[in-house]
Structures are given as structure tokens and as C-alpha cells.
Amino acid sequence: MSTLALVADAVFTPFAEFAFMRRALVATLALSLSSAPLGVFLTLRRMSLLGDALSHAILPGVAIGFMVGGLSLTAMAAGGVVAGLVVAGLAGAVSRFTPLQEDASLAALYLVALALGVTLIARNGTQLDVLHILFGSALGVDASGLLLVAGVASASLVALALMYRGLVLETFDPVFLSAHRTGVPPWLWQQGFLMLVVLNLVAGFQTLGTLMAVGLMMLPAVSARLWHVTLPAQLLNASAQAALAGGAGLLLSYHLDTPSGPTIIGCAGALYAISLLIAPGGCLPRWRAGLLRPA
Numbered sequence: 001m002s003t004l005a006l007v008a009d010a011v012f013t014p015f016a017e018f019a020f021m022r023r024a025l026v027a028t029l030a031l032s033l034s035s036a037p038l039g040v041f042l043t044l045r046r047m048s049l050l051g052d053a054l055s056h057a058i059l060p061g062v063a064i065g066f067m068v069g070g071l072s073l074t075a076m077a078a079g080g081v082v083a084g085l086v087v088a089g090l091a092g093a094v095s096r097f098t099p100l101q102e103d104a105s106l107a108a109l110y111l112v113a114l115a116l117g118v119t120l121i122a123r124n125g126t127q128l129d130v131l132h133i134l135f136g137s138a139l140g141v142d143a144s145g146l147l148l149v150a151g152v153a154s155a156s157l158v159a160l161a162l163m164y165r166g167l168v169l170e171t172f173d174p175v176f177l178s179a180h181r182t183g184v185p186p187w188l189w190q191q192g193f194l195m196l197v198v199l200n201l202v203a204g205f206q207t208l209g210t211l212m213a214v215g216l217m218m219l220p221a222v223s224a225r226l227w228h229v230t231l232p233a234q235l236l237n238a239s240a241q242a243a244l245a246g247g248a249g250l251l252l253s254y255h256l257d258t259p260s261g262p263t264i265i266g267c268a269g270a271l272y273a274i275s276l277l278i279a280p281g282g283c284l285p286r287w288r289a290g291l292l293r294p295a
Contacts, residue, residue: 028246039221057087059117084198215265226279
């Protein structure tokens with residue numbers, strides 16, 4: 001058998017033979033389409049660490065859902081959404097009524113939320129439950145989990161399409177948006193965007209875990225900025241890199257018997273490292289441009 005045939009067999013056979021691999025692939029691709037574009041907007045708004053903070057902030061809600069309904073995806077997802085929105089709202093209130101900036105209040109709140117969530121899960125579950133919730137298992141996605149991810153991804157894409165113009169204005173020129181009446185208060189764009197971020201983090205926690213869900217949102221987005229300067233190109237590139245990392249991570253996880261969530265994020269990190277080297281905004285092109293620049 002030729003080398004090409006062996007590679008093709010290694011790539012396609014797991015997805016052809018096993019339903020759990022197909023479900024994991026569909027869930028990962030759906031997350032790639034919805035969460036990576038949100039990451040692009042987070043980087044453009046200089047809110048990259050917000051996604052990380054919110055991914056930790058959903059943990060107490062997930063833990064309470066676990067306490068109430070066990071490993072019920074519906075209970076944990078509902079709890080995660082409520083917890084993420086509460087923490088985001090509290091951070092905004094703290095920054096409004098105290099001298100603290102929003103990033104400082106988010107840092108304090110997400111650390112408290114992370115500690116509380118881990119404590120609640122550890123007291124009411126096993127070590128395996130803690131690891132499952134923190135790091136997820138893309139290969140363990142069932143039909144209900146797939147429906148949740150697909151529903152959130154579809155709703156996010158529709159919402160992004162409807163909010164696109166307002167989000168772009170609010171990102172690049174909030175003064176212009178405030179000065180021109182659009183029928184929507186400027187703060188609603190921010191809150192709507194944060195809600196989409198929370199929903200996608202909750203959708204991703206089952207496949208990637210609460211600690212890893214933000215990786216598929218941010219790493220491809222950061223890499224895309226190194227390749228393109230226009231927003232539409234960055235959105236497409238981020239989704240493509242996320243999909244590639246998801247597919248490659250699932251295959252490596254299957255063949256090497258490694259945890260699926262960290263393996264997917266590791267692949268996204270490898271694409272980021274490659275982008276750092278060879279993308280137009282990366283190290284090598286900029287270094288060469290410096291060599292060719294006249295003294």
C-alpha cells in the first residue's frame with residue numbers, strides 16, 4: 001500500500017467507522033464556525049482575556065447544574081449561561097461604581113468563580129467528574145450535546161449576521177455609533193456580544209471543557225490577525241484554522257490515545273506558531289523586510 005493510501009486510511013477510517021468520531025467532528029466544526037469569529041471581535045476590541053475570564057466564570061453555574069441534575073447537559077448548560085452573564089454583569093457594575101477597571105474586576109471575579117466551581121464539583125462528585133467538566137471530552141459528545149452545539153452555532157451565526165454592522169461600528173468607532181441614532185442603544189451591542197460569547201463557551205465546555213473552550217475561540221483569531229488586515233478575511237481565516245485544528249486534534253487524539261480537548265487546542269497552538277513564523281505579519285517576513293530596507 002502506498003504512503004498516500006496509508007495517510008488517507010488513517011484520516012478517513014476513524015470517521016467512517018465510528019459514530020462518536022463523526023459526532024465529535026460535527027460538533028468541533030460547528031464550534032469553529034461560531035466561536036472563532038467571536039474571538040476575532042474580542043481581539044479587535046482588545047478584550048482577548050475576557051473570553052478566558054468568562055470561560056472560568058461559567059464553572060460555578062455548571063457545578064450547580066451538576067449538583068442538581070448530575071451530568072445532565074441541559075442543567076449544566078443552563079447554569080453555565082446564568083453564571084457567565086451574572087459575572088459579566090457584576091464586572092460591569094463594579095467598574096461603573098468603583099475606581100476599578102472592568103478587566104481588574106473580571107480578574108478578581110473569575111478567580112473566585114473558578115475556586116468556587118472546583119470546590120462545589122469536588123465536594124459533590126468524583127475526581128473524574130472534575131476532570132470531565134474542566135477538560136471536556138469531544139469523543140464523548142452524545143446526540144443531545146451535538147444538538148446543543150449545533151443550535152448555539154446556528155443561532156450565533158444568525159445573530160452575528162444581524163449584528164455585524166453595529167458590532168463593527170461599536171468596535172472601530174463607538175463615538176460615531178453614539179452620535180447617530182440607529183434605534184439600538186450602544187450598550188446593547190456590547191451586552192448582546194457578551195451573551196454570544198457566553199453561549200459559545202457553554203456550548204464548547206462539553207467538548208473542550210471549561211478551561212479549554214476559550215482556546216478554539218482565541219488561538220485561531222489571534223493567528224488570523226497575522227495573515228490578514230481586513231475583517232472579513234480574518235473571520236474566514238479564523239474559522240478555517242479552528243476547523244483544521246479540530247479535525248487534526250480529533251485524529252491525533254484517536255491514534256495517540258490522548259485527551260481530545262487539549263489535543264485540539266495543541267493543534268491550534270501549532271497553527272499559531274506557524275503563523276508567527278511565516279504569516280505576512282509574522283517574524284520571518286518582517287525580518288526579511290528589515291533586511292531589504294535601505295539604511
